[in-house]
Amino acid sequence: MCWSCSASRRGGVSHGTARGCAAAAVATLTLSAPLLCSSAEPTAPKYAAGATVFQANCAVCHGQNGAGTPSLAPPLTSYPARYAASAEGRRQLAVTVLYGMFGEVVVEEKHYNFKMPDFTRLDDAALAAVLNFVVFDLARAAQSTKPLTAEEIAAERRQPMDGAAVRERRAGVLAALGL
Ligand code: HEC
Incomplete structure (x- = not known):
């Protein structure tokens, strides 16, 4: 059951998976709020792959330009550079x-819970x-920041956790960064 999708509840649409649900939510929001789509000219990304x-x-x-979806998915245009x-x-x-991640989070003083x-x-x-695209192309990290490597991902793949634990871990990271 798609319990976390307020848009599907509002619209009476029922979907079997969180992703279908998100797609429906995004489609609904996009139809009702076309300004969510960026009109900026696309520039060639540094991390094309x-x-x-x-x-x-x-x-x-998260939107094509990482601006997020209000109340559902946070923007990726600032915090990832700090992380x-x-x-x-x-x-x-x-x-x-x-x-993944599960539970309420606050990004730039706005709440998201999906x-x-x-x-x-x-x-x-x-x-x-994909993280380098987020960090450098969307969040515009400083040139001095080191790109993420496949080895860094592999190290975390060896230590599985669930999305609720990922959210709890996030709180400590934010506190350490003063966010
Ligand atoms: C189904 C929707 C959905 C998809 C698809 C999705 N995300 Fe997310 N993402 C979220 C939500 C929702 C959160 C916040 C989680 C919460 O509310 O606990 C999040 C959080 C994040 C965060 C953490 C932001 C922070 O400030 O801590 C990053 C980074 C991120 N997503 C990157 C990605 C990347 C990269 C992909 C593709 C590989 C992706 N997401 C695909 C919904 C999604």
Whole structure:
């Protein structure tokens, strides 16, 4: 049952999976709020392979330009750059894409509460690439930030956790970064 999808409850649409639910929610929001779509001219991404992974797997919730979906999926345009600058933050990025995230989070003082699916089915190189697209192309991390590597993803893949634990872990990362 798609209990976490308020848009489907409002619209009376029923979907079997969180992802179908999210797609329905995003479609609904996009129809009612076309301004969510960026009108900015696209520039060539630094991490083109990561951009392809992002558009195929992440844009449905986070938007093509990472601006997020109000109340459902947070923007990826600022915090990921901060995470990538610390060791614990880098591990947090890796476990988020590997294991998803579940429960209420606050990003830039706005609340989100939905379920991000896990992406263990994508390999380490694809996950490193998509995170680099997020960190450098969407969140515009400083040049001095080191790109994430497949090895960093592999290290976290050896230590499975669930999406609720990923969310709990996030609180410590934010506190350490002063966010
Ligand atoms: C079904 C919708 C959905 C999809 C698909 C999705 N996400 Fe998410 N993502 C979320 C939600 C919702 C959260 C916040 C989780 C919560 O509310 O506990 C989140 C959180 C995140 C965060 C953490 C942000 C922070 O400030 O801690 C990152 C990073 C992220 N997603 C990246 C991605 C990437 C990269 C992909 C594609 C590989 C992806 N997401 C696919 C919904 C989604």
